[in-house]
Amino acid sequence: MADRTDHLTRSSAEQLAEVTTIADLTAAIDRLRRLRATEVGEPRLGLDRLARLTGIPRSTLHNYLAGDVLIPANALDRLVQALGVRGPGLRAWSEALERVTRTARGTGLASATRAAEILAVDARIRAALTRPTDGWYDQTQEISVSERVIVGAERAIVSVQRRVTVRALTGGVDRCSLRMWPRAGIDLDALEAGGLRNCMPGRHRTLTDPPVRVLELLFDHPLSAGETYPYEVTVDFAEARTGELRPSVEAGCIFKRRGPAYTLEVSFGDDLPRRIRQVHQDFVDGPEQPIADLTPNAWGSVHFFVERPGAGVHAIRWEWPEPAGDQQSG
Structure with missing residues (x-):
């Protein structure tokens, strides 16, 4: 034995x-x-x-x-x-x-099947980025990210504003990118980068396998290795709208490893959800871990800040009250 x-x-x-x-x-x-x-x-x-x-x-x-x-x-x-x-x-x-x-x-996934799917998707994106200037793909590291998500009158996200500081991992980097995935009621090809600060639009492309919109952002000079660079960008979904938008119930970010300092703000305006909470998941398909209940301020906004977010999902989720006409009478 x-x-x-x-x-x-x-x-x-x-x-x-x-x-x-x-x-x-x-x-x-x-x-x-x-x-x-x-x-x-x-x-x-x-x-x-x-x-x-x-x-x-x-x-x-x-x-x-x-x-x-x-x-x-x-x-x-x-x-x-x-x-x-x-x-x-x-x-x-x-x-x-x-x-x-x-x-x-x-x-970002615990499931073997879904993890394999994500790795395959990322490989297809890399294979589609064949231009000589596509070398930016892995050459910048985000060191701080601040996002402001605007929820419109139809209870759907209508725009996302990002304020980011990156560090160049190698010399000569002069651009970075933002990837946008399909949304119901939105023409993916029509999504553009607006509200730009410290950057200008490069060549935006829509890939077909997988369907993803790659928004290229150009810096004003090539960065030296280790140099930091701040920029801002806004993606307005309302301008790419083609149909009815589904009510949104969450906003957040997935970090594949320990992430940069991260701030997330969600602005609802006058139409406030019934319950708003900050949550974390170790994996996208893992159990939700409630962090805190959030109370809107006088302007209808909530936010959280994480100095060193761990890998996984960091998000704000909410529930909408039923419209008055759909509620059961007592």
């Missing part, structure tokens, strides 16, 4: 060196289940048996092993130990989980 366990440990350590995604991790666990099962004459250790060995509920194990939820470190330790991993092999599994966590946070 000891020799067999040692073999499994070495085999796992060698295979785990290539694990970087949730799908890789669940596949590695599945291989270990099959190898361990040969000792008891089964094709693969079943969930019921694993639940008894680990003390982890069967339904929770199913979510982990299906890749629906990223397995926590303590649960992974219990699982692989139940499957015979000992000594240095435990460290290899821990390192593999660290790599998977970084990859998952790099997409």
